[in-house]
Amino acid sequence: MPVIWDIIEFLRDLILWITGMWLFKSTTPPMPTEVFDKEWRITPWGQKEVILQKLKDYVPGNPQIKSIRVFLHGPVGAGKSSLINFINSVFQGHITSLALADSAIAGESFTIKYQTHKIEKGNHGIYYPIIFNDVMGLEERSGKGVHKDDIINALKGHVKEGYKFNPMSPLSEDDPGYIKIPSSEDRVHCLVSVMPADKMAFLREGVIQKMRDIRLAAADMGIPQMVILTRVDEACPSVRKDIKNIYLSKYIKEIEKCSIQLGVPVNCIFPVRNYHEEIDLDKDMDVLLLKALKQMVDFGDDFLKAMEQS
Ligand SMILES: Nc1nc2c(ncn2[C@@H]2O[C@H](COP(=O)(O)OP(=O)(O)OP(=O)(O)O)[C@@H](O)[C@H]2O)c(=O)[nH]1
Numbered sequence: 099m100p101v102i103w104d105i106i107e108f109l110r111d112l113i114l115w116i117t118g119m120w121l122f123k124s125t126t127p128p129m130p131t132e133v134f135d136k137e138w139r140i141t142p143w144g145q146k147e148v149i150l151q152k153l154k155d156y157v158p159g160n161p162q163i164k165s166i167r168v169f170l171h172g173p174v175g176a177g178k179s180s181l182i183n184f185i186n187s188v189f190q191g192h193i194t195s196l197a198l199a200d201s202a203i204a205g206e207s208f209t210i211k212y213q214t215h216k217i218e219k220g221n222h223g224i225y226y227p228i229i230f231n232d233v234m235g236l237e238e239r240s241g242k243g244v245h246k247d248d249i250i251n252a253l254k255g256h257v258k259e260g261y262k263f264n265p266m267s268p269l270s271e272d273d274p275g276y277i278k279i280p281s282s283e284d285r286v287h288c289l290v291s292v293m294p295a296d297k298m299a300f301l302r303e304g305v306i307q308k309m310r311d312i313r314l315a316a317a318d319m320g321i322p323q324m325v326i327l328t329r330v331d332e333a334c335p336s337v338r339k340d341i342k343n344i345y346l347s348k349y350i351k352e353i354e355k356c357s358i359q360l361g362v363p364v365n366c367i368f369p370v371r372n373y374h375e376e377i378d379l380d381k382d383m384d385v386l387l388l389k390a391l392k393q394m395v396d397f398g399d400d401f402l403k404a405m406e407q408s
């Protein structure tokens with residue numbers, strides 16, 4: 099039996115390696131199992147509680163704003179809703195399902211409404227001042243997936259809670275779902291592009307182009323941006339074996355380079371493994387997430403302070 103598993107693992111590596119040739123547009127991509135001797139990014143393994151506490155104690159640096167708004171976008175099935183569930187789970191101390199996630203039915207987006215997700219503090223209807231917006235996924239063809247202009251509208255704060263996205267046409271000013279004069283709180287304070295590490299090779303140019311356009315619009319508004327690389331366990335067998343191999347994996351390092359095509363510096367790209375089959379929290383997976391979340395909050399808070407001064 100172990101021989102069969104070895105063969106299966108070998109075939110899996112081979113498929114990933116061939117995918118890698120395409121992904122990295124190189125003739126010698128690293129084998130998915132290849133690892134560095136030393137972590138290429140220092141990770142505070144064991145510091146989960148310290149980082150979590152800092153986030154729990156966070157107070158927005160601009161007194162006019164109650165909550166920092168983090169906006170997640172990306173291709174269909176990238177793991178946007180799973181990421182919100184993951185964040186909520188870590189704060190609640192057990193696995194939760196705040197945003198509905200699904201196994202990307204027939205390649206179509208499962209999330210179709212504009213929803214704000216809040217993280218509850220205890221059970222008293224009190225929330226942490228960090229809120230998340232999850233949107234329908236992006237698709238290559240026009241008329242499919244969320245319209246990029248709707249995302250740009252959302253960044254400016256024009257989209258009402260509960261608005262049902264229409265892939266055929268973006269929200270217009272006379273639509274009841276349009277907020278004509280958005281407040282500073284309606285605006286987005288940090289833009290997060292969620293990218294599936296295992297599907298980077300198959301992302302269509304049309305999707306990448308839409309993401310680039312959104313990033314440029316966000317940059318024009320001064321909104322800070324970062325990338326979360328999900329599904330890293332599906333992309334790399336050594337990471338699947340042990341999440342602590344994340345910054346040892348040559349394969350993940352290469353994928354990170356690829357996401358620069360989105361125009362985000364490497365130090366703004368954070369690989370994360372979402373909860374997917376687990377029923378209990380894992381402190382190492384949590385540390386990776388919390389480091390990324392801390393960065394989102396720090397970036398968003400800088401933006402809040404800049405808004406106050408302008
Ligand atoms: N193995 C693995 N699966 C993941 C991970 N993140 C998400 N998934 C799975 O990927 C599928 C899609 O996840 P969702 O969170 O629904 O993705 P989404 O980006 O919200 O998708 P849409 O709303 O359809 O655009 C689900 O089956 C998740 O369980 C991950 O890090 N690893």
Ligand SMILES: [Mg+2]
Nearest residue numbers: 178179208209
């Ligand atoms: Mg979703």
